[in-house]
Amino acid sequence: MSKLIKKVFLDNCPVCDQAHEVKEFEDDAQVIIKGEQITYKERYFYCENADIDESEFIPARMANKNLLAARDNYRKKHHLLTSRDIVDLRKDYDLSQVELARLLGWGEATISRYESKAIQDESHDMMLQLIRKDPLTILDLLERNSSKFTDSEKKAIQNKVEQNLESYGRENLSRQNLTSNYVGYLDPSDQNGQTSLNIDKIEAVISYIASRVNNLHKVKLMKLLWYIDSISVKQTGQAITGLVYRHEEMGALPIGHRNLVALNNVNTREELSNNGYEMIHFYPSDKVKMSVLTKADKKILDTVIKKFKDFNAKSIIDYMHQEIAYKETKPNEIITFNLAKKLREF
Structure with a gap:
């Protein structure tokens, strides 16, 4: 339409x-x-x-x-970087299209074509993905192709890599901490909704919710994540985030929730409630790549947000306590996603 x-x-x-x-x-x-x-x-x-x-x-x-x-x-x-992803990657290091192509040892017009019309092959995409994930790769490539750059150009690139490394180090460590909680859940299963842990999507989902829900705090967010993954499993057979949830007193809670909150790209602030209690408040993050969310993902997110946007923490806990998935599991047990089929209709 x-x-x-x-x-x-x-x-x-x-x-x-x-x-x-x-x-x-x-x-x-x-x-x-x-x-x-x-x-x-x-x-x-x-x-x-x-x-x-x-x-x-x-x-x-x-x-x-x-x-x-x-x-x-x-x-x-096909899980390739989009044209926007390539533009963002290049800007992360203040590189022109020609400079990035030279750094990779490609033809000077290659990056321009990838940003405007051509689709990169898998080998080129792997190199771009590698640079995106590890700034040190830039230094290796710069040394290999140093003859293509002036001394001032090399210095500028090195300085930018050093700046990005500090951020990369914090981000990588925070991701490793969360991933360590999921060593036993690496393979797709009914425990993770047939989806391996996807931290990019977790960060994007949290930022998406935070941009649409005022006063988003931890208790409410954890329930929203469970509903999002459960509805996704019910509709598509697969969860969005790959998180695994346990039956806790206040409802479903992801394994490694403390490390989840500590992810470098999750924007939080500790604030005092009206009663003087410290609460973690979630805000949108400009560090997150929202392009990882598909149209179908966003439709599910919007459905859950519409339902629970005005619920307070107690209301959403009480609502979840009535779900069969919660009633049919015991404290500390994993809430498997086969129970998502019994989720109440919104």
Whole structure:
């Protein structure tokens, strides 16, 4: 179904040759990429002065953006970095497109093509992913391709890597701490909703909720996470986060919840309640890559947020205590996701 995005004034409408306001719409479209049918959001203009059969038009620049959106959906489907991911990666180190290509030993136009139209192959994507996960890789590549950079360029890159390493060290350590709690739950199973622990999604989910729920505190967040994963399992057969939950007095609580809260990219503040108690308040984080959340993920998140947005901690605990998944497990037992099938309808 078409969705009106905005209205734009054109000095010379290519359909009617007049200066007037046109409407910009967005609609689902499909295209074949590398033999696969990919669904994406296509944008187009609508001229009300033209006959109905000739009223829609797509300028060249918009057509390029549409094609890029389709290619990015292909990338997401195959777990490749999107064009936006590559742009963000390059900006993390203040590198131009040519500089990043030189650093990797690729043709100078390669990064430009990946950011605008071409889909990277798996070997190139692996290199980009490696740089994204470990700043030290940049230094190794810089040494290998040092002849392609001036001394001042090398110094600038080294300084940026040093800045990023401090942040990377904190982030990596916080992730290792949470991952250590999940050594016994690495393989997809009914305990983790057939999903291995996905810290990128955990961070994105928390930030997404925090941007839409005021006064988001730990007790409420932990219940929202359980409902999100349970509904996802019920609808798709797989959880979103890969977290494993135990039956606790206040409802479902993820294993390693203290390390979860301490993740470097989870934005929290300790604040005093009206009663003088210290509470952990969650806020959106600008460090999180929200692109890891799919449209289906966000739909599930929105469903849970709509249901529980105005619940306080006690209300959501009481509500969860009535779930069969909670009633049929004992204290400290893992709440397996086969019980998600018995989740009450919202």
